[in-house]
Amino acid sequence: MAGFLKTETGRGLALSAPASLYVGLLVAAPLGILVAYSFWTQTYVEIDKTLTWANYLEAATDPLVRHLMLRSIAIAGAVTAATVMLAYPIAYFIAFRTQKKTLWLLLITIPFWSSYLLRVFSWKLILGFNGVMNSALISLGLIEEPLTFLLYNEFAVVLTLAHAWAPFAILPIYVSLQKIDRSLLEAATDLGCSKLERFIRVTLPLTVPGIIAASLIIFIPTVGDYVTPSLVGGSQGKMVANLIQVQFGPANNWPLGATLSLVAMASVGFVAILFVILATALGRRIR
Amino acid sequence: MSTPASDQLNKPMASSLSKPMRKPFRFPWLLAYAIGYLIFLYLPVLLLPLFSFNDGTIVAFPMKGFTLKWYAQLGEQDTLLQAMMNSLIVGAVTALVATSLGLFAARAYVRYRFKGRELSEGLVMLPLVIPGIIVASSMLVLFISLGLRPSLTTVILGHVFVALPFAVSIMKSAFDDFDQSLEEAAFDLGESVIGTFRRVTLPIVAPGIVASLLVTFTVSFDEFVLAFFLSGNQPTLPVYIWSQIRFPAKLPNTLALGSLLLLASVLLLLTAEYFRRRSTKST
Numbered sequence: 010m011a012g013f014l015k016t017e018t019g020r021g022l023a024l025s026a027p028a029s030l031y032v033g034l035l036v037a038a039p040l041g042i043l044v045a046y047s048f049w050t051q052t053y054v055e056i057d058k059t060l061t062w063a064n065y066l067e068a069a070t071d072p073l074v075r076h077l078m079l080r081s082i083a084i085a086g087a088v089t090a091a092t093v094m095l096a097y098p099i100a101y102f103i104a105f106r107t108q109k110k111t112l113w114l115l116l117i118t119i120p121f122w123s124s125y126l127l128r129v130f131s132w133k134l135i136l137g138f139n140g141v142m143n144s145a146l147i148s149l150g151l152i153e154e155p156l157t158f159l160l161y162n163e164f165a166v167v168l169t170l171a172h173a174w175a176p177f178a179i180l181p182i183y184v185s186l187q188k189i190d191r192s193l194l195e196a197a198t199d200l201g202c203s204k205l206e207r208f209i210r211v212t213l214p215l216t217v218p219g220i221i222a223a224s225l226i227i228f229i230p231t232v233g234d235y236v237t238p239s240l241v242g243g244s245q246g247k248m249v250a251n252l253i254q255v256q257f258g259p260a261n262n263w264p265l266g267a268t269l270s271l272v273a274m275a276s277v278g279f280v281a282i283l284f285v286i287l288a289t290a291l292g293r294r295i296r
Numbered sequence: 297m298s299t300p301a302s303d304q305l306n307k308p309m310a311s312s313l314s315k316p317m318r319k320p321f322r323f324p325w326l327l328a329y330a331i332g333y334l335i336f337l338y339l340p341v342l343l344l345p346l347f348s349f350n351d352g353t354i355v356a357f358p359m360k361g362f363t364l365k366w367y368a369q370l371g372e373q374d375t376l377l378q379a380m381m382n383s384l385i386v387g388a389v390t391a392l393v394a395t396s397l398g399l400f401a402a403r404a405y406v407r408y409r410f411k412g413r414e415l416s417e418g419l420v421m422l423p424l425v426i427p428g429i430i431v432a433s434s435m436l437v438l439f440i441s442l443g444l445r446p447s448l449t450t451v452i453l454g455h456v457f458v459a460l461p462f463a464v465s466i467m468k469s470a471f472d473d474f475d476q477s478l479e480e481a482a483f484d485l486g487e488s489v490i491g492t493f494r495r496v497t498l499p500i501v502a503p504g505i506v507a508s509l510l511v512t513f514t515v516s517f518d519e520f521v522l523a524f525f526l527s528g529n530q531p532t533l534p535v536y537i538w539s540q541i542r543f544p545a546k547l548p549n550t551l552a553l554g555s556l557l558l559l560a561s562v563l564l565l566l567t568a569e570y571f572r573r574r575s576t577k578s579t
Binding site for chain 2: 018020021022023024027028038039040042095098102103106107115116122123124125126128134140141143144145172175229230233234235240263270273274
């Protein structure tokens with residue numbers, strides 16, 4: 010044992026073990042128990058530990074579950090697309106059009122060093138019926154009646170989340186733009202590419218890895234977001250996390266909650282893998 | 297295209313004496329877009345402080361007048377002060393534990409080439425990509441099954457989990473620039489393993505450690521969903537704020553409290569950034 014600890018592998022494993030065991034155990038153990046719970050049933054206050062597929066059947070057949078699940082994935086997809094498309098020009102600007110890269114990167118990340126809960130709360134105040142946006146527009150004389158489509162719908166959820174995840178899109182895309190060998194761009198120009206062609210056929214395909222990374226970082230956590238749909242989603246904007254929370258809270262049906270968590274995780278994983286395969290293929294196609 | 301591509305990429309340096317280039321003025325669309333985007337990013341963050349000084353209970357224009365009373369009232373609320381204490385305790389313990397775990401793990405990843413390194417590195421980053429609600433609900437189930445009642449302890453266990461990726465990546469960049477030969481020199485001059493670590497390694501990566509402590513503290517201080525599930529009847533500050541958001545009468549106080557938190561987070565993380573840069577430039 011003492012000899013093993015003198016080797017590279019031994020020392021590396023010994024030093025990294027506390028961290029990786031901590032994470033490993035706190036991923037595996039809760040997951041295992043979640044799986045167990047998903048096969049049990051809630052009978053009022055007691056948990057009936059006979060194994061059954063009932064929860065999965067309920068998750069598969071209940072229209073509300075399916076509806077919320079699909080909506081969560083659709084909203085997360087919309088958020089991902091909106092965030093990446095809004096972020097790309099900024100990343101491009103920082104990578105190619107400014108000398109003050111560090112300053113711009115700092116400016117972009119500072120707002121996200123503040124509490125997520127408070128930023129979402131602030132959007133609620135901005136978009137509300139008697140909120141900042143409406144009162145400002147009325148004061149300016151641009152509208153007469155408050156706009157009602159701002160808060161408590163999918164739009165508010167997508168807007169708020171597109172704001173919340175902005176730097177997670179900008180940074181990976183910026184890194185992939187920064188890595189592009191500038192001589193490739195010169196070559197494209199010398200070979201007669203117009204600026205647009207050069208962007209579509211050289212720059213964009215080379216940033217596909219950055220786009221994929223950004224999309225996954227945003228999509229996966231967004232499907233399970235709880236705070237934003239609760240605060241700005243209203244009844245139209247509720248997502249699967251709200252349903253899961255209800256099972257663990259007010260409804261007190263942990264087995265169903267566990268099942269929903271697992272189904273949500275599996276769906277996210279499935280969509281994410283599908284996306285990576287499609288995006289990679291598309292990236293090759295354009296080139 | 298007559299102008300070389302490199303000219304368009306690297307913005308033309310101020311050409312000193314030569315005649316100005318015959319470049320027609322082009323509206324800087326990208327710059328304009330970037331500035332508009334910055335306004336979008338900062339709008340919600342600056343809004344809370346702005347209205348926290350507003351002498352009225354409704355958050356809308358036109359504003360009423362300047363007041364500090366919403367801030368003054370904060371000190372009188374006992375539940376708020378208790379939640380603040382809870383958050384400070386959870387944040388401090390989380391920062392210490394996550395940074396210690398991260399310190400050793402990062403050291404292993406940078407210094408040693410070993411079997412399972414990539415697996416271990418990937419595993420440690422995993423908490424970043426699991427949706428919060430799933431971490432929260434599954435940990436609640438685990439802790440209850442183990443007989444651990446929701447409390448500050450369970451919140452700390454959860455927060456160390458989510459803060460660990462931040463600690464590891466900050467400590468990794470601190471160790472990346474660490475010159476190995478300094479340690480070897482210390483060994484050769486007769487220092488023990490622990491002595492070398494304490495007197496050579498630690499002082500050099502100290503800025504990285506400070507940065508990691510500050511960042512992990514802030515991650516814990518701002519975290520809501522896990523604390524919401526795991527705190528039981530010992531709310532942390534974000535859980536307290538969540539309970540206040542529903543009462544319109546409490547809104548101005550919530551704004552004042554929120555503004556203070558925003559300020560604290562930004563200051564802490566700017567300090568962390570300062571130390572992080574020092575740690576990566578030091579050698």
